[in-house]
Amino acid sequence: MDWLALALTCALALALADTATKRFLAGYTAADLVMVRFGLTAVLLAPWLFVAPPVAPGPAFWLWMGAALPLEVLAEVLYVLAIRDSPLALTLPYLAFTPVLTALTGFLLLGETVSIPGLAGIGLVTLGAYVLNLEHARLARPQTWFAPLAAIVRNRGSRYMLGVAVIYGITSVLGKGAMQHLPTAAFGAYYFALVGTATLIVFALWQPASLRTLVRPRPAHLVVAGLMGVMVLTHFMALALTETAYMIAVKRVSILFGIVLGALFFAERHLARNLFAGALMVGGVALIAGGGPPA
Numbered sequence: 001m002d003w004l005a006l007a008l009t010c011a012l013a014l015a016l017a018d019t020a021t022k023r024f025l026a027g028y029t030a031a032d033l034v035m036v037r038f039g040l041t042a043v044l045l046a047p048w049l050f051v052a053p054p055v056a057p058g059p060a061f062w063l064w065m066g067a068a069l070p071l072e073v074l075a076e077v078l079y080v081l082a083i084r085d086s087p088l089a090l091t092l093p094y095l096a097f098t099p100v101l102t103a104l105t106g107f108l109l110l111g112e113t114v115s116i117p118g119l120a121g122i123g124l125v126t127l128g129a130y131v132l133n134l135e136h137a138r139l140a141r142p143q144t145w146f147a148p149l150a151a152i153v154r155n156r157g158s159r160y161m162l163g164v165a166v167i168y169g170i171t172s173v174l175g176k177g178a179m180q181h182l183p184t185a186a187f188g189a190y191y192f193a194l195v196g197t198a199t200l201i202v203f204a205l206w207q208p209a210s211l212r213t214l215v216r217p218r219p220a221h222l223v224v225a226g227l228m229g230v231m232v233l234t235h236f237m238a239l240a241l242t243e244t245a246y247m248i249a250v251k252r253v254s255i256l257f258g259i260v261l262g263a264l265f266f267a268e269r270h271l272a273r274n275l276f277a278g279a280l281m282v283g284g285v286a287l288i289a290g291g292g293p294p295a
Contacts, residue, residue, distance in 0.1 A: 003241035007250035010234035015257030017227035018083050018092065023265055024220035026084065031207035033080035034073075034199060040214055040225040042196020045189075045232060052189035055182055064178035065191075068171050069198040075167040076199065078160040086157020088262035089274040093132060093255050094152075094161040096125045096281035099248070099288040101169040121287030128280035131273065176244075188236030245289035252285045 082091040100122050103114050133148035152158045179187050203210045238247045255278045262268040
């Protein structure tokens with residue numbers, strides 16, 4: 001299987017996992033949702049460690065991971081709250097802001113220049129976010145023209161997912177730093193094993209009752225964790241075959257899959273408009289990826 005097919009499989013698995021979470025686990029607490037999506041998934045993927053090349057990470061690897069793990073756990077909580085409490089069409093598209101934020105951070109902090117395609121991509125992502133909330137604006141009332149942008153902040157699910165995008169922009173850099181100290185073939189298994197272990201420890205201490213999802217998993221738990229497992233495996237398999245920016249750009253097609261699934265399973269409105277907005281944002285991610293800054 002080539003990298004493009006793997007990346008599209010990854011995108012579809014993520015969208016299906018989000019849909020199954022919202023459909024079957026709607027009444028769950030954030031701790032239970034995180035334990036199903038990440039703790040149980042880590043348990044299911046544990047055998048992956050035994051086929052990965054054995055390594056002995058040095059101190060530098062643990063420094064990078066020590067910075068990344070708390071952020072990863074926080075992102076998990078915000079992500080599950082966003083998709084649980086808000087429409088998929090008004091949450092998932094905001095993941096497209098990760099490369100925008102990464103590009104802007106690189107410019108402000110590191111002096112990295114943003115290419116013309118990159119600037120166009122940032123514009124498309126922002127325009128897509130505007131179109132998603134277009135119902136809040138009235139052409140004949142100029143005072144409402146900025147209302148769609150304000151609506152992003154007012155919607156709690158959108159706000160949470162923007163937080164996830166910010167965190168992913170940071171952890172993508174931290175992950176690249178850690179990756180320098182492990183063989184590529186081993187990194188995926190070790191990274192996700194550490195994220196899963198951190199999740200288990202944090203929620204075992206904070207919400208020990210959430211561990212029941214591991215002791216007595218229900219069929220719905222296994223469906224969600226299985227889809228998450230497929231997403232993780234295909235993510236790192238695709239990364240091994242192509243540049244990270246290209247793979248992540250294709251993975252963001254999960255936004256479009258999620259919008260369609262939201263309309264099919266939850267009767268979310270404005271499918272045509274939301275798909276158009278999502279397509280603008282995915283196109284923006286692709287332009288940013290092709291223009292240089294990481295996605």
